[in-house]
Amino acid sequence: MNPGDLIVRNATWLDIEAGDYCEGDLEIRDGRFVDVDAQPSVSDVREIDAAGAYVLPGLIDCHVHVTAHTADLPALGTDSPNYVAMHTARLMGDMLDRGFTTVRDVAGADYGLHDAQVEGLLRGPRLFFGGKALSQTGGHADPRGRGESYVDSSATCSHIGRVVDGVDAVRAAARDELRKGAHHIKIMAGGGVASPTDRIDSTQFSLDEITAVVEEAEAANRYVAAHAYTGRAINRALRAGVRSIEHGNLMDDESVALFLEHDAFVTMNLVTYWALMEEGREFGLSQENWEKVSVVLDGGMTALERAYRGGVNLCYGTDLLGGMHRHQSREFALRAEVVPIIDIIRSATSTAARLIQREGELGVIAPGAFGDLIVLDRDPLRDVSVLADARPSQVIQAGKVVAAGG
Ligand code: ZN
Numbered sequence: 001m002n003p004g005d006l007i008v009r010n011a012t013w014l015d016i017e018a019g020d021y022c023e024g025d026l027e028i029r030d031g032r033f034v035d036v037d038a039q040p041s042v043s044d045v046r047e048i049d050a051a052g053a054y055v056l057p058g059l060i061d062c063h064v065h066v067t068a069h070t071a072d073l074p075a076l077g078t079d080s081p082n083y084v085a086m087h088t089a090r091l092m093g094d095m096l097d098r099g100f101t102t103v104r105d106v107a108g109a110d111y112g113l114h115d116a117q118v119e120g121l122l123r124g125p126r127l128f129f130g131g132k133a134l135s136q137t138g139g140h141a142d143p144r145g146r147g148e149s150y151v152d153s154s155a156t157c158s159h160i161g162r163v164v165d166g167v168d169a170v171r172a173a174a175r176d177e178l179r180k181g182a183h184h185i186k187i188m189a190g191g192g193v194a195s196p197t198d199r200i201d202s203t204q205f206s207l208d209e210i211t212a213v214v215e216e217a218e219a220a221n222r223y224v225a226a227h228a229y230t231g232r233a234i235n236r237a238l239r240a241g242v243r244s245i246e247h248g249n250l251m252d253d254e255s256v257a258l259f260l261e262h263d264a265f266v267t268m269n270l271v272t273y274w275a276l277m278e279e280g281r282e283f284g285l286s287q288e289n290w291e292k293v294s295v296v297l298d299g300g301m302t303a304l305e306r307a308y309r310g311g312v313n314l315c316y317g318t319d320l321l322g323g324m325h326r327h328q329s330r331e332f333a334l335r336a337e338v339v340p341i342i343d344i345i346r347s348a349t350s351t352a353a354r355l356i357q358r359e360g361e362l363g364v365i366a367p368g369a370f371g372d373l374i375v376l377d378r379d380p381l382r383d384v385s386v387l388a389d390a391r392p393s394q395v396i397q398a399g400k401v402v403a404a405g406g
C-alpha cells in the first residue's frame with residue numbers, strides 16, 4: 001500500500017472557486033488528487049468515510065514564525081539553534097493539528113527545518129521559508145538595545161534577522177538567503193512592535209536598497225515580502241516592486257490602488273494584536289513594546305475592511321509568538337466581523353497558494369493538486385467557530401492522515 005494513496009468516500013467538499021459544495025469520492029494517488037468526481041473502485045487503497053462531514057483543502061497560514069518560541073525576539077538570538085528546533089517541532093506539530101498543512105515562515109526558519117519536514121523527521125506543515133529577515137541598523141530586526149553594539153549575524157544563530165546597510169550589503173544578503181534556498185526574501189520596510197529602538201511610523205531601508213533586493217529576488221524567480229504598517233511604508237515598498245506586504249494595519253486609499261496596480265498581496269494578522277493585548281506581557285513582551293500594540297490594533301480592522309472592499313488580494317496570517325501560538329485559528333473569527341467566511345477561507349487556501357507561487361498545487365481540491373485536506377464536523381460557511389474554535393476531526397497531508405480525533 002502506497003502511504004500517499006487515499007480515497008475519501010462520500011465527501012461534501014468545498015469547491016473554493018465556486019464557493020459551494022460538491023458531493024462525491026475524492027481519490028488521492030501518490031500524494032496528489034487524481035480525480036474529483038469519478039467512482040474509484042480500487043480495493044488496495046486506504047479509505048475513510050467522510051459522510052456527514054465537510055471537507056476543505058488544507059489551510060495555509062502565510063505569516064508565521066516557527067522558531068519564535070518566545071515573544072522576546074531579541075532574546076531568541078542567544079538560544080542554541082538545537083534548543084530552538086525542539087520548540088519548533090512542537091509548534092509545527094500543533095499547527096498541523098489545527099489544519100494548517102502549509103505555512104509560510106517570514107523570518108527565522110531555514111533550510112534545515114524545511115528539509116527535516118520533507119524527510120518526515122519533523123511532523124508539521126509544508127514549510128515555505130525566507131531565512132533571516134533583512135533589517136537596517138536600528139530597524140525592526142535589529143535586536144540591540146541602545147547600549148549594545150554587537151550583532152551576531154552568523155548563519156547558525158537563532159536570531160530571526162540580519163542587520164545590513166547599503167545597496168551592496170543588502171544585495172549580498174539577499175543573494176546569501178537565496179543561496180540557502182529561500183522561497184522569498186523578507187525585509188523590514190518600517191517600524192514594528194517587538195523591536196527595541198524603532199518607531200512604528202518610521203520607514204526603513206532606502207528606495208535604492210529595497211529596489212536592489214527586489215531585483216535579486218526576481219532574478220531568482222522569487223519575490224520580496226515586506227514588514228510595513230503605515231501607508232507611507234507600504235506605498236513606497238509597493239512602488240519599488242515588493243509583492244507581499246506583511247501587516248498593513250495603517251494602509252490608506254492610495255495603498256489599495258497600488259495593491260491592485262501591482263497585483264500585490266497583503267497578509268494581515270489581527271489575532272496577534274488581540275493576543276498581545278491579552279497575554280503579551282506574560283510571554284515576555286516588554287512594557288514599552290506592549291504599549292505600541294494598541295496603535296496597530298485599532299487600525300487593523302479598518303484596514304481589513306478597506307482592503308476587502310477594494311478587492312485587494314488578502315492572505316491569512318497570524319504572526320503569533322511564544323505561548324500565544326495556540327490562538328492561530330482565532331484569526332478566522334476576528335476577520336468574520338468584516339469579511340464573508342468564504343473569502344476568509346480563500347485567503348487561507350487559493351489566494352495564499354498564489355502568493356507562495358503554488359497556484360493549482362496547494363489550497364485547492366483539483367486533479368494534480370497535493371492531497372491536503374481537512375475534515376470538519378460542521379459547515380464552516382454557516383458557522384465559523386468550527387474553524388476558529390475547534391480542531392478538524394481529520395487532517396490529511398499528501399494523502400496521509402496526519403491528525404485525527406478532533
Ligand atoms: Zn512584522
Ligand code: ZN
Nearest residue numbers: 063065106319
Ligand atoms: Zn512577523
